[in-house]
Amino acid sequence: MAVRFASPLIAATAATVLVLPSAAQAPQSVTTDGGTIDRAEVERFFNQPGYSPYAGRSFPTRPLWGEIHLHTSWSPDAIAAGTRVGPDEALQYAKGAEITSSTGQKVKLSRPYDFMMVADHSDALGVMSGVLEGDPSLLADPKLKEWHDGMNAGGEKASAVVMEMITLQSQGKLPKAVTDPNVQFDMWHNMTEIVESHNEPGRFTALIGYEWTSNYGGGNNLHRNVVYRDGKTKADQVRPLTTFDTEIPNELWDWMSMYEEKTGGRVLAVPHNGNLSNGLMFATETPDGKPIDAKWAEERARWEPLYEVTQSKGTSEQHPKLAPADEFANFEIWDKYNLAGVPKKPGEIEYEYARQALKRGLKLEPELGTNPFKFGLLGSTDDHTGVSSAEENNFFGKFPASEPSPERSTGNAFDFDGNTVKDWQLGASGLTAVWAPENTRASIWDAMKRKEVYGTTGSRIFVRFFGGWDFEKDDAERRDPGTVGYGKGVPMGGDLPPAPEGSGAPTFLVAALKDPISGNLDRIQIVKGWVDANGEMQEKIYDVVWAGDRKPGEDGKVPLVGSTVDVEKATWTNTIGAPELITVWQDPDFDPSLRAFYYARVLEIPTPRWTAFDAAYFKDAKFDADTPMTVTERAYTSPIWYTPQG
Structure with a gap:
């Protein structure tokens, strides 16, 4: 049967596709009733080896959606504030299940996520659930008994527990039982078991990770999320770093290096909330006042390939005062205090925003030999409700007190010793899109490492x-x-x-x-x-x-x-x-x-x-x-x- 085409090239190409031999036997040219055509010309015409434009394609074809920064009742500040949704329920929700929030409301995502990382604080991981439930060994400490009473009372008393916890943590004065490394390591093994049970390669990826919550110098936010490429077998071999161990970021990098050497695994860290660091997140000195050097630049570039540019506590792409010509820079800005309510000093915002850091990295590269701020951008919620909610019509707030209710229209999301941030100043943000060819831990982590990711303020x-x-x-x-x-x-x-x-x-x-x-x-x-x-x-x-x-x-x-x-x-x-x-x-x-x-x-x-x-x-x-x-x-x-x- 003959098939005729208007164009001789199309005719020759189409005929070739119909009779093209296998690659192992492919001749350098093929003769058709339209003449002789070079095989390479056929492949160039279709831009692939055969007729199907998708056969043999290995690059990512769609973004995978999710987040790597959600807190549950296993975070001490979250449970103290009334969060009762744990990591198991949080991961069910991410996969599309309907769950009940801490305030008794039914909630469900508009569309399931492709991946999720529960990033509970490594400090006192899971311990405060024992305080809430009245573990006698913990309540023997008068301060923990006081917190137990406040958490169960709810409302302002529970909020006071949260703020006191943050203050005592920044001062290094938390009760001893809260900082016990053996308890933390046991809870970590329980956490990885929960996460592992939700990991379904090819369908849903449950990443293992935690938040290292440095508030160096009294509330200066130097938080990092540590993301594992690995599963439970490797992650369980090393106890996660806490700020009871150190609050210096380069010592976190030392821990990451030790983890990789010991386990053969891979980890990376994602800084966030530079806008609450009072000038420390992208400073040209280390938090303890030492000038950054070539080694520091190399390590930051190696261990921190990404930055969380948007979340519920503000977007830190760029500040309008630093870019007055950018009419879209004034977006969900938090720029008054650090996490302890310490007001910002003039010039500090210069070292808190992503665009400034990206520029400063270019400037530092010739001097240090490495660009320390060569990072990609992503978004996450940092919600402390166990409910990842980056949708405007489905926003469940930062803490249970800011879950949907008539009261959150005038409520305070934070009260820093009288310096308040209103609930309405919270942003329903953000999400991460990852260009990974497979929905697996390895593929998603590799895409993060090579920075083939982007962040949104909530929409997909x-x-x-x-x-x-x-x-x-x-x-x-x-x-x-x-x-x-x-x-x-x-x-x-x-x-x-x-x-x-x-x-x-x-x-x-x-x-x-x-x-x-x-x-x-x-x-x-x-x-x-x-x-x-x-x-x-x-x-x-x-x-x-x-x-x-x-x-x-x-x-x-x-x-x-x-x-x-x-x-x-x-x-x-x-x-x-x-x-x-x-x-x-x-x-x-x-x-x-x-x-x-x-x-x-x-x-x-x-x-x-x-x-x-x-x-x-x-x-x-x-x-x-x-x-x-x-x-x-x-x-x-x-x-x-x-x-x-x-």
Whole structure:
């Protein structure tokens, strides 16, 4: 049977596909009734060895969604505040089950996660559950008896227990029974057993990990989440580090090195909440006042490849005072105190935000030989309820006291010795998207290590970001940005290869697809940071593709997209914005002699904030006049770096 085609090339190609021999026997050319065609030309035409464009494909094809920073009743501050959801229930919830919250409310995710890490504090892991339940050996300590009474009383008395616990921890004065390493190690073995029971390779990944909760110097947040590539067998061999052992980050790195040498396993650490560190998170001195050196830079770059850019206690991409030209920097900002209520001093915010750190890393690299702040970006909730809730219409707060109720409209999420943070200032944020080819511990961890991840403020925006030297406009017309992206460049988290001879500026392929149940997309921006010839840190934000027919103004900025939010009803319409955006962009200000990084920021159209959903549901809720009722959800990709050659 003969099949005819209008194009001789298509005819030859199609016929070849029908008769193509196996790879082991493949000739260098194939003769068809349309003539002789070279096999390599066939493969180039289809961009794969055979007809199926998916056969043999090994790169990640979809992001895996989840988080690595959820606390349960096994965290001492959480259980003291009334959390009764444990790690087992928390992981069931992440897999899509409906559970009962600590305030007796039914709760379920809109869509299950692909992975989850319960990150309970290693300090006093699980011990406070014994205090709550009245373990006689623990209540022999008068302070623990007092805490037992306060936790069971609930309300303000339970909140007072939490604040006292944080204060005593920062002072190194916690009751001895709470700091017993043998008790902690036993509880760790129980925790890994629970996590292991939920791990289902290929379907759901339960990562093993914990939070090391340094509050160095009295409430300065230097917290890190330690993420294991390993299962229970290796994780159980070494007791997790606590701040009873040390509060110095580089001593955590020493512990990580020891763990890997002893077990043959792999771990990485993810810092978070730089905005509550009072200038210590990205300082150029160690917390104990020593100048950072080459060894310190190498170790930080090795052990901490990622940074948590957004969570419930604020987003720390960039501060508006540090980037006044960035009209989208003022997003869910917490910038007044550290965790002990100590006010910030002038200049401290300079060392607390991700974009500043990324720029400072470029500046430090020539001096130290390593960029210590070469990290990717992700998001997690840091919720202490056992309920991971990054959805605006499904937000269950930070602690049980801030779970849904009319009272949380005027309640205090934190009270730092009279310095309060309101419940409405909590953000329903964030989530992590991992570009991993398999839903397994190893694959997800490896993607984190190579920084092929991104963070969102809660919605599941699909984002691709690649950098290279020869992306072309037509590449944005393809429906498979992954194929052309990996074929021509490096993904988010990577380094641009050396520029080919005669090449110009780097090019970037960026694509975004909306979350099906969230808002349309407003725009994609590329954020560039660099160090100029005078050694000064610089940044610039480029609107590279946007919805509608808006035109940039004289200042070069694309006008705001507008809003369709009906605050009273907590609804919106997707009559503005776009369901997807894709483009190829070339840096118009490129200087090949200067170090630089680039990351993509994707913005949705405005949608109702969780406070608007509260106001619509709890008719008698009274919010402060300055309570925001809309939110512009967004995604932050990990950067791509450029380093001059020679």
